[in-house]
Amino acid sequence: MAEASVENSIAPDRKGNAVSRFVWTYVFATDHKVIGLQFLFSSLIWFFVGGFLALAVRWQLAWPWSDMPIFGHMLFAESGGQMSPGFYNMLFTMHATIMIFFVIIPILAGAFGNYLIPLMVGAEDMAFPRLNMLSYWFMWPAFACIILSFFMPEYGASAGWTSYPPLSVFQGDAQSLWLLAMVFVGISSMMGSINYLTTIIQMRAPGMTMFRMPMTVWGMFITAIMQAFALPVLTAALLMQLSDRLLMTGFFLPENIAVNNGVATSGGGQVLLWQHLFWFYSHPAVYIMILPAMGMVSDIISCFSRKPLFGYRPMVYSITAIAGLGFIVWGHHMFISGMNHTLAMSFMVSTMLIALPSGIKVFNWIGTLWGGKLQLTTPMLFCVGFVSMFVIGGLSGIVMSAPPVDIVIHDTYYIVAHLHYVLFASSVLGVLGAIYFWFPKMFGRMMNERLGKIHFFLTFIFLNGTFFPMHFLSRMPRRVADPYIYEGLKDLLPLNQFMTICAIGMGLTQLIFVANFFGSMFFGAKAGRNPWNANTLEWTTASPPPHGNFDVQPIVRRGPYEYSHPDTECDFFPQTKTS
Amino acid sequence: MNEIDATNQDPSENSNTRVFLFVFLMLCVLTGLSFWVANSYLMENKVVGWAAMMLVSVAKALLVILFFMHLWWERAWKYVLTIPALFMGVLLVLLLVPDVGYRYMTYSKERRENAPKPVVSEPVVGNSAVPILD
């Protein structure tokens, strides 16, 4: 079926022999749907690589220095399967890097952004299809750099995903590859965001006003704006750190910093400058990783509650407010860097302010669910899971926004709990829900509901088993290969073992998803145009949509959430339907 | 559009050309002005000189943006694009200043010993090249 979707997506005059067809379909694909699927597949592959690295981290924390099953002896034959502390550093660095830059951002903005934006606004394709193709191409040098970095001395980049100097500047060559990979990802995202913005601004179907756009498109729109403004700063900082490493300049290094008794660089720079520039991007990146998921979840919740989204405009305004505030809170990652106190206070206040729009969103989701005719399908379950987990992740975020608290819990497992509740338990659950929801549109077949529900419940239980206990570990430092060398932390070992078992369970659960995904792709029940009885434009066209997306000119007549409208006999009211 | 067609028929009457030439002249004059400021009494107080030069630069940039990049003639969307970018840029730099720009005031002793030594023609007492605040 995937074959058929792709067949439909390519232009008819480009069908030739098998090889040229393959090349035109996959390498030179300019159709937004093919590019979206390419992003989806590569992100899912990386999702498993990143998850595997996470399991290795958990293994070390539960059974420190013991032989990892299968891989321990393969990698560390000489030490009897014992990993080195440097290897552990690589594990958590690459886990974070891959999950953030190769999984969540590409899957949200790259896969769903590409696939859904033109369909949802009623466009035949992106504004610049070839630019879109380039933006996927630029992911590949990044992939190559990261894969290559695993084979560099010391196993790969291991300065943490934040790559703080001076440590990162004195790492092995793998760090240079890491920096290069990030530059490529940045260029790719920047091309993508310009493309999305132009498409959303200029290529909406007649009648599709800005305030008739589905929340998914709003989420993507605001995300694209954030990427456009924040990414170039990171790119500049990455290039400066690259020159610190390769040309031995000193943008981020103090004077006379000596390594191996030699003066290593020209110095004169400021270590803090990197942290500022890095977080100027990477804090907005946190919202880049959640806003599209919020948008998709809003759509799915409204659809399966068979109710209009509660407070559509406040939802739009709160997304915008989150984005705006997201740009002025980056300093809360640096409270213990010895920053200016007045500055720290202003960062604290702006951080706490973000709770307001986030609270509005949660309130509105609950308001949407309230009194609805709930259909607890798999995508709906994932989205309800998203809302509940986002509350936990959001609340722990408010706790640590106060510098006095943050100074105590900084770089402990409390932070790890918070960020995983936001990024895994929220974003990834949202993404999985979105996959279940839009899979029929992408491949023309439904995913298996029973397997999907098993997948959801097991994931939900295991993720809480893995991440919830981390809230109690606010005395256990993160990024330490063996915390139990400290007498006071020895009692934490059983809890860590429990968490690791849950993590392994969570990893295995995802195999159900893989089976369901590929099985349904070929053997799933055929989906019609609109299996969920949803309102938005993508459900008015064939599944999968043909090249050019629409067989009739879509004319939008109302907003996207007119479920259970009194004017119609059926409980949904598609955006294009004439009353 | 009609106006453009009209100007196309008689390019010698193109008023835009005159505008562009005037802007060009202003740009040259302003470049000269900032050069003059740099060598004038204004630089006796450096902050005044810097501010004057930045003002001149802003004026030049505005001329280029408004006339060469046609923003003068564009509709309201120009504000949506330019103002956020400007705001972010200024914000980033302003927030960097208290934390990074004044960092030398709180240098550690070790770092102070290695910091670049300023040029002082008067004899200095001891090693107090940089202000000691702690």
Added chain:
Amino acid sequence: MNSKANPSEVTGTTEGGGDEGSHGHIKLKYQPAVPVPKGKLAVWLFLSTEIMFFTALIGTYIVLRFGAPEGSWPTPADVRVLEWLGAVNTFVLICSSVTIVFGMEAAKQDRPAKAKKWLLGTFVLGCVFLGIKAYEYNSKFEHGIHPGAPRSLLYDRADLNYLSAVKSNLDAEILSIEKEKTALVSESAAAHDHGGGLENLILIRAGLVQWTQKTVGETESPMMRELALESLAHQINPRGSNPRVDAYLASEIADVKNRIAELMGQQEIIDEDVREMQNRVNALSEELKLEQDDSRKSDIESKLAAATEASRKAATKATEVVDLLKPLTDRVNAFEQFSGIHDGLNEHFHLKLPMVIPSGNTWANTYFLMTGFHALHVLGGLVAFLVLLMFRLDRTRAGLMENVGLYWHFVDIVWIFLFPLLYLF
């Protein structure tokens, strides 16, 4: 002004950015929010990302420059920056901005030949800008101003680190010249035209570097140590007049001369002594030859041994004095030979010795960072011009020309800010 036609409103443009034709499927209608072509909107979006990129670079410069210790930023003369050359480059870029505007106007009026001429002019002006930039870069590289530590010859302060760098650099230089000399069997000019000859280098090593090393090693006062190092840096690469160093040098040389005079006096006495001892030894050995009596012979022999010993001691003392005198005379020689040089040894003898320019490296890092990325953007613009020059620049391409023009104006604006920041501040 507002009533005038918008020069950017272009009829019948093809949109930039590779629009696919519709392959058999229906052509959809849209409701654009902004009355501009897609390509132009994308260029504006791209430019706003570029604003943030250069904000990060200029912001880095600003915080590092104002974060550098008070008064430690290099002056333009220190780092071989010619302000007027920057002004010329500004002028070149402004001209190129005007030419591309006229090129676009010509394209809009459907005069492709004229448009091409203006575009070609813009291209040439861009090349001139890069040429001047290359000249400026070269003049910095020639003086050892590089971004990055191993090749950069800039030091933040005259300290022991600096001294050892000067020493090793000079030793390497001398070694390479000596090698060159032995390699060229006949003493050709090649070895000699390298910086005023080997003698000068050896004198610098003996009379300046080793002297400073000795002074720094012997003196107790940190202030004197600092002055000695500072004066070495001043003689290698003066940064304007430094009365403090001048006073120090004057008193040092006077002191050295006094000590030379003192040592000369001692030397005379010692030489007298040596001569006397030698005479005595000579007389005794003569006496020994003539003497027949064994008992007296042994007596004379012991006297002779004592006299020889004394003579040897005196000779040692003499050489000691000569050794003491040597660095002093070297110092005086060096001073007399080099004190007249006001542009510094580096400049005068075309040497590449490490220089003390406080915050010089930070300056070089940021300067090359900003101008480098700006030059890369200029290069990108030139490539776009080349591509554009291959087409017939009629009305249908006016939109494309406008997009490239917008980018080019942005590059101009960046330079408008870089010029005062880098050249005039």
